[in-house]
Amino acid sequence: MASHRNQGCNVLDHRMSRRNFVMGASAAAGFGPLLTPAMAKQAKGQQKQILQVYLQGGVSQFESWDCKPGTKYGGPFREIQTTVPGMKICELLPYTAQKMHLLSIIRSINLKTNDHGVGRLFMEKGRTVGDYPYIGSVASRYLKNANDPLPGYIHISTRGLTDNTAAFLEAQHGQMKLEGVAPPENLLPRTGIPESVLTKSEQFRLQLNKQFGTGRSKSLIDSYDASFDQASQLMARKHLFESQPEKDLNRYGHHPFGQNCLLARRLLEEGVTCVKVTHHGYDTHAENFNFHIEQLDEFDKTFATLLGDIEDRGMLDNVLVMVYSEFGRTPKINNKYGRDHWGASCSIALGGAGIQPGAIIGATNADGTEVSDREVDGGHLFHTYMQAVGINSTSDHDIPGRSVPIGDPAASAIEELLA
Amino acid sequence: MIGNDWHMIGRWMWIIIGCMNRIMLMLLVMLALVTTVEGQELLRDRIDTEIGLNPVTDDGSQSICTDFEFIRRVYIDVTGRHPTAEAVVTFVSDQSQKKREQLIDQLLSSPEHARRLQHHFDVMLLQRLPKKQIELTNWQQYLFESMHSNKPWNQLVHELLTVDGTDAATRPAARFILARELKREETVRAIGQTLLGRDLQCAQCHDHPSVGDYLQRHYYGISAFLSRSYLFTDPKSKVVSIGEKAEGDVKFTSVFTNEEDATSPRILDLDAIDDPTIEEEPYVVKPDNNNRGVPKYSRRLQLASELTSEANSAFRLNIANRIWALYMGRGIVEPLDMFHADNPPSHPHLLEELAQFLVDQNYDLRTLTREILLSKTYQQPSKRPSESQNSEPFVIAELKPLSPEQLGLCLLQATGVLQTIYEKHRVALTEGEDAIDETTAEFKTNLEAAVNKETATHLDKVVTTFASANQSSRFDAAANQALFLLNSPLIQEWLDQPENLLIKKLKSAENVSEAVSHVYITVLSRNPSSDELDLASDLVREFDSEQVAGYQHIIRLLICSAEFRFNH
Structure with missing residues (x-):
């Protein structure tokens, strides 16, 4: 039996980078009392955030970021100019085309899977198998300020699966799922409690914990108390879920995706580290073209408005924006005018934070049937997202007694895309 | 001649000395046996000694949790719920010297304890996987009955790995494998984590980058026991069970080095298990579309024997550590699935003793639990009387x-x-x-x-x-x-x-x-x-x-x- 060791990554490197990294993280989390309010505000302004727009079901790359008009599989749509000279996208995205100077496109993704579940996990965890945290949970774990009142990872969706997104990270970094703009479960306080009782009750609970905590594990009781703080901060912000401002809704659209994106912007403004919005309905096995007209019509204006708002507020330097699916769609058009699952050559758009705008990474061949240049997969994307928000994805997770690389050690970031 | 005599005497002396050595050794062994029987060095006391507990404080009082704390703790640990108000009042006013021991025995034999263990082992073994093939209630019932009858752990594990799902009476045990659809990454990982105390996930694609002990061949060594097994769907009843082929070997490639390697079935660093030579027909039932394959030599059945064998110390150390952690709040090795050289046990000797106790008691988990609960270590208060006190693990009770x-x-x-x-x-x-x-x-x-x-x-x-x-x-x-x-x-x-x-x-x-x-x-x-x-x-x-x-x-x-x- 050969007993060679795979030295893919050097143990010492792991430790060194981890130490630097952990120091960085603890400095970010712990400086509250040491800073003047102005400095704290400035630091807060530099906090990195993520906006994920997930086109569930698999948007067609032909009908979005990688058009092949006039070719065998190109479909009926034309491509249009964007604000970046030479960068053309599908005519179904006219509003987004006006914002492309803020984004870049990756056209050379090969996920090697046509399975919704595997593709989704690959895009979220940077690995096809195994118990690893999602992008949002990792971001929450390493970017969230300990004093941030709201949960670090909020997912706005109208349906879908409940995943264990935090894996081995703490439960507080798991996604908080919102059913559209409805308030989180159990947000509203119990009725019938006299006003006079409320404050006293909170003091009563804190006193009880203080008494119990004396001589016992501080970290356990602190983290328990923190979850109640977070709960009460959420309760204090129930206005976020009560009504959306009409003026904004007119710009975003009154449809659910419009409302969800508006809530996403407001949550980012409240400092939530990662906000994910899911736009359902891209699994177009039949009537691919009609469905894309409908779906992208809803997506395009809303997304362009949201991106514009983030830019106008000066937040784009710190917010990583990503538009992605679990895979793309087949070049071949089936007999129901549909396109099927296709992981071999698909595209995403991304921008903000540490991403170079206006770039096109990689390419597919003339008919769009395979990647012809700069092939990448979910592992490369994961490293790229992480490094764009300042997380050293080649270091290990900060978990006592364990040694788990944040990104897949067999993949690396798309360096040329990092600013 | 004289020289010869001396030579003879010399030889005799050596023989006598040699015998004396043996006699001394025998005497020592007998002495040791006598002390275990006569000296009553019970495991509960060994626990306290190994933890270094000093149960009597300077002022002569014993550091031990109050009756209120004890009854709550032991009820939650053993039955999964805290006691009723009535049970608390009765226990606290009971004047009997042996009331803690009596309560422990009463709770350990109750069906509520079986339910608690059902919940615990369900989560540990199945990791909250959704229903597949097997009704959850049947699996839960199987676990409940196994726990209520105090089925030996090695026997339970043997059943989980060997049941093929064709017999309705034993089918629920197949959930361990069927819920993971025999997918290599899930099944091998679960075996490593829950039965061997080693999370080999990272070793699937390459030797673990920073845990020197977790090698890719460990992962594939276990995988090789299962690689010939497959899910078989009966064409008539559509019932899914586990079949096996008589050939097929496991190869693997490191994503770092692209080097290819192969391994026979093996448990961690134990010897590889070669297939026996079978003359002529290797099958009892040949696999085809209508028939579930049954080989004469089954690697999967072999896995159950090898895994639970005495040669495999990882098996007993894992369960000893897990039972300890269940009642003490943390493992002697922590995290529980991170047994490796750079993460040594806090009390290595104690862990060995707990594991050996299990082997001696034929993997009777309840008897081990009883000794743990009867130790003074278990009955320590969770509140430190002063800040300065020693914070070694287990000296005060964990939350x-x-x-x-x-x-x-x-x-x-x-x-x-x-x-x-x-x-x-x-x-x-x-x-x-x-x-x-x-x-x-x-x-x-x-x-x-x-x-x-x-x-x-x-x-x-x-x-x-x-x-x-x-x-x-x-x-x-x-x-x-x-x-x-x-x-x-x-x-x-x-x-x-x-x-x-x-x-x-x-x-x-x-x-x-x-x-x-x-x-x-x-x-x-x-x-x-x-x-x-x-x-x-x-x-x-x-x-x-x-x-x-x-x-x-x-x-x-x-x-x-x-x-x-x-x-x-």
């Missing part, structure tokens, strides 16, 4: 966060629902034509089954809110969990049930302080301090017209406390 199932049962208990359900079924079982005598084992088992059935839906809600697939014993808390405890209408529904015995009792209390005291002992298993009594009574009085609402409010505040959230 144990309630598992989602424990929390669910404790919430039902604290709101009076569990007691109400028990009473309802007790009456139903002991009245009418089919009445059963309350003292029989049959009664206890039937009662438990009826209560389990009725509490299942309530528990599910709590478990979904509090569960994570997190395998470590670290504590987690999230905002949605706090919101559930603070505001959930479900808890209010429980408290508002018209038949709720706890609320009835509070309504009939003589005065507010009597009711508040009863709330404390029901929820926290202790009496309120006089300050607490005053504060809580004042709060109740603010609900002027509706005192019941006031009591409910106090219950809801207490279930939000850290004291309730942890077993301490």
Whole structure:
């Protein structure tokens, strides 16, 4: 039996980078009392955030970021100019085309899977198998300020699966799922409690914990108390879920995706580290073209408005924006005018934070049937997202007694895309 | 000649000396045997010695938790719920010297203990995987019965790995494999984590980058035992079971080095197991579309024997560490699935002894549990008397966060629902034509089954809110969990049930302080301090017209406390 060791990554490197990294993280989390309010505000302004727009079901790359008009599989749509000279996208995205100077496109993704579940996990965890945290949970774990009142990872969706997104990270970094703009479960306080009782009750609970905590594990009781703080901060912000401002809704659209994106912007403004919005309905096995007209019509204006708002507020330097699916769609058009699952050559758009705008990474061949240049997969994307928000994805997770690389050690970031 | 004589004498001397050595050795062995029998060095005492516990403090008093703390702790650990107010009062006023031992024995033999272990081992072995092929209730029933009959651990594991799912009577055990659809990455990982104490996930694609002991061939060595097994769907009944082929070997490639390697079945660093030579026909049943393959030599059956064999120390160390952690709040090796050279056990000798005890006792988990619970180490207070005190592991009792199932049962208990359900079924079982005598084992088992059935839906809600697939014993808390405890209408529904015995009792209390005291002992298993009594009574009085609402409010505040959230 050969007993060679795979030295893919050097143990010492792991430790060194981890130490630097952990120091960085603890400095970010712990400086509250040491800073003047102005400095704290400035630091807060530099906090990195993520906006994920997930086109569930698999948007067609032909009908979005990688058009092949006039070719065998190109479909009926034309491509249009964007604000970046030479960068053309599908005519179904006219509003987004006006914002492309803020984004870049990756056209050379090969996920090697046509399975919704595997593709989704690959895009979220940077690995096809195994118990690893999602992008949002990792971001929450390493970017969230300990004093941030709201949960670090909020997912706005109208349906879908409940995943264990935090894996081995703490439960507080798991996604908080919102059913559209409805308030989180159990947000509203119990009725019938006299006003006079409320404050006293909170003091009563804190006193009880203080008494119990004396001589016992501080970290356990602190983290328990923190979850109640977070709960009460959420309760204090129930206005976020009560009504959306009409003026904004007119710009975003009154449809659910419009409302969800508006809530996403407001949550980012409240400092939530990662906000994910899911736009359902891209699994177009039949009537691919009609469905894309409908779906992208809803997506395009809303997304362009949201991106514009983030830019106008000066937040784009710190917010990583990503538009992605679990895979793309087949070049071949089936007999129901549909396109099927296709992981071999698909595209995403991304921008903000540490991403170079206006770039096109990689390419597919003339008919769009395979990647012809700069092939990448979910592992490369994961490293790229992480490094764009300042997380050293080649270091290990900060978990006592364990040694788990944040990104897949067999993949690396798309360096040329990092600013 | 003389020289020869001397030579002979010399030889004799050597022989005599050699014999003496042996005799000495025999004497020592006999002495050791005598001391184990005569000296009564019980495992519980060995635990205290190894932990370095000094149970008598300087002023001569013993450091040991109070009766209130003990009864709450042992109830939650052994039955999954805290004691009723009545049980607390009875226990505390009991003057018997042996009452702790008696309580431990009573709880360990109860069906509630089997339910607790059912919950625990379900989560540990199946990691909350959804239903596949096997009805969850059948699997749960199988675990419950295994735990109630105190099935030896090695036997249970043997069943999990060898049952092929064709016999309805044993089919539930196949869930360990069928829920993972025999997928290599899931099945091999689960075997490593739960049965060997090693999370080999990273070793799937390459040797672990920073844990020197986890090699890719370990992963594939286990994989090779399973690689010939496959899921077989019966063409008529559509029932899925596990078939096996007689050929096929495992190769693997490192994603770092692209070097290809191959391995025969092997457990970690033990010898590889070569297939026996089988003349002519290798199959009992040849695999084809209509027939489930059954080879003469099954690598999967071989896995069960090799894994549980004495040569494989990882098997016994893993379960000893896990049982210890279950009751002590952390493993001697922690995290529980991170046995490797750079993560040594805090008390290596103790871990060896616990594991050896299990082997000597034929993997009787209940006997091991009993010794752990009887140790003074288990019965230490969780509160440090002074800041300066030694913070070595296990010298003071750890805070144990309630598992989602424990929390669910404790919430039902604290709101009076569990007691109400028990009473309802007790009456139903002991009245009418089919009445059963309350003292029989049959009664206890039937009662438990009826209560389990009725509490299942309530528990599910709590478990979904509090569960994570997190395998470590670290504590987690999230905002949605706090919101559930603070505001959930479900808890209010429980408290508002018209038949709720706890609320009835509070309504009939003589005065507010009597009711508040009863709330404390029901929820926290202790009496309120006089300050607490005053504060809580004042709060109740603010609900002027509706005192019941006031009591409910106090219950809801207490279930939000850290004291309730942890077993301490």
